[in-house]
Amino acid sequence: MEATEAASKVEALFVELANQGRAVVREQPKLDLELYVQNYKGRTRFDRLFHIGRTSTVLCIDALKAAVIEAKAGKDVDRYRDAVDTLRQASRSDSEAEIDRAWIDKTSSSNKAETQHLESQLKVYRSNLVKESVRIGNEDLGQHYESIGQLQKAVEVYSNMRTDASTPKHLIDVGKHLTRVGVQMRDWAMVMLQLNKLASLEGQEVLEDASATRRYVNIVRGLAHLEGEAFKDAAQCFLSVDNSTRLASERDIPSPNDIAAYGAILALATMDRAALKTKVLESPTFRPFLELEPHLRKALGLYVNGKYTACLEILGSYKPDYLLDLYLYKHVETLYKQIRTKCIVQYLIPYASIKMESLETAFGRPGQSIGIELCEMIRSGVLSARIDSINKLLVQVTPDPEQSCNGMLWKR
Structure with missing residues (x-):
């Protein structure tokens, strides 16, 4: 009885969240929350x-309880209230x-x-x-405002540090503080402005600091x-991140595992097979990230080797995890659709015509007709083909002003 009541409360919470437009993940994810x-x-x-607590029906309670504990370990009272209120709705x-x-x-x-x-x-x-004391005083006050959730005040105080900065390291600290708060505020215009200022400092630092700053800029610019x-630009940023042990200490930004996921999925969505092979799978800088996510390395290899159905199966099995990612979740459907479209187009290249039944076997999804999807691809100009509905064939055609689908004609 208690279990049923608890489940009904969780369901009620997610019905409300879904009505607010939030994605809801009901599948069991592969990630271990604690790790x-x-x-x-x-x-x-x-x-x-x-x-995660407001997205996964499976991890909801555990994630929200951990969020309450995390908030209580800090100083942001509003965050604590939000976490407790949400947990109370679920349990x-x-x-x-x-x-x-x-x-x-x-x-x-x-x-x-x-x-x-x-x-x-x-x-x-x-x-x-005393300029140095003023700089440190502003930094301490900015960090305090940030920790209690007064982010706009933190921006104002961190900005004041720039006046008293006397070394490139000081300017980098200012840029990183403002970038970090900008990401929390989701003020991406401010983030890009600060990243450009950080990038302009390249060459004014010792080699180690310059390399760390470049990694930081690439990661956040990718976000x-x-x-x-701008998925292609984002892919280039994540693929350019240099693998380093320093990266593991910067845990306020995406982790090395995140970089592997972002880079691989974005590359699959935006790059051709040759580029995936040379710039991703064989990349000396990105390959170490892929070692952290072997399923993505395998998916990339399958795509490059023309095994598109198997590639999509791997991606599909990890889709719940990516919907739980703080930055990726809003784009998963779009990226997965782009990857699937690419797979279908590549699969069709060797065929002048192919049975619809064969395409259903390779790419069909329960309750959905591959024919409707193919029609959309033809209409959008992604696929140069027509559907022979009488003989149930997809026929490849050379580019032509008119294409037909199920007896209908339209301009391309």
Whole structure:
């Protein structure tokens, strides 16, 4: 009875979330939640847990409970309230679903006192006219504002650091602070502005710092392009990330496993077979990332070797995991559709004509007709073919102003 009641509450939560336009994943994902979140620290760790908790019906309770604990380990009271409120909708029986008002009062009071202390300290530094002290004071205050969730104030204070920066390292710190907050705010215009400023500093650093900054810029620029659906540019960014042990310590940005997933899926959606072979599978910089996600390396190999159905099967089995990714989830359907379309087009290249039955066997999906999908591809100009509905054939044709599908004609 209790299990049934708990399941009904989770279902009610996801009905509400679906009505708000959120994607809902009901399949069992392959990721291990506990191992997964170990790849992240800082505010992005909460963001990922909270996203999974509001997306996966299977991981909902565990992810939301972990999000509550994560929020309570920090200082952002609003995040704690959001996580508890959502968990309460899914499960009232968990202890984490009870709001800890004593913690809220104590944390709010502590946050206010710390804000006053840091602001007063910064005023003293400014009156003493010591640039380095002012820079550090602004950094401390900015980090405090960021930790309590006052992101716009954090932007203002971090921006003030630039005036007192005296070395390229200081300017890099400013750029990274502002970029990080911009990503949290999803202000991608600000993110790109800061990344351009970081890139302009190249050559002013020692080699190790320059390499680390370049990796950081490529990763975050890839996220910005992904958000803007500039998938080819995003792929180039992620494929350009240099594999390094330094990367593992930067856990407030996508992990090496994420970079493997983003790079591989975006490349499959935007690159031809030759480029996938040379620039992805054989890339000395990206290949080490693929070693972390062997199923993606296998999918890429299958595509390059013309085994398209098997490639799509692998991608399909991992689709629930990618829908749980904080940045990829909004684009999974579009990217998967592009990859599937490419697979069908490539599969058809050797054939002048092919039975529709054969295409159903290779690419058919339960409850969906491959014919409708092929018609859409023909109409959009992706596929130069016509459907012979009498003989149930797909016939390849040379580019022509008119194409037909099920007896209908249209201009290409």
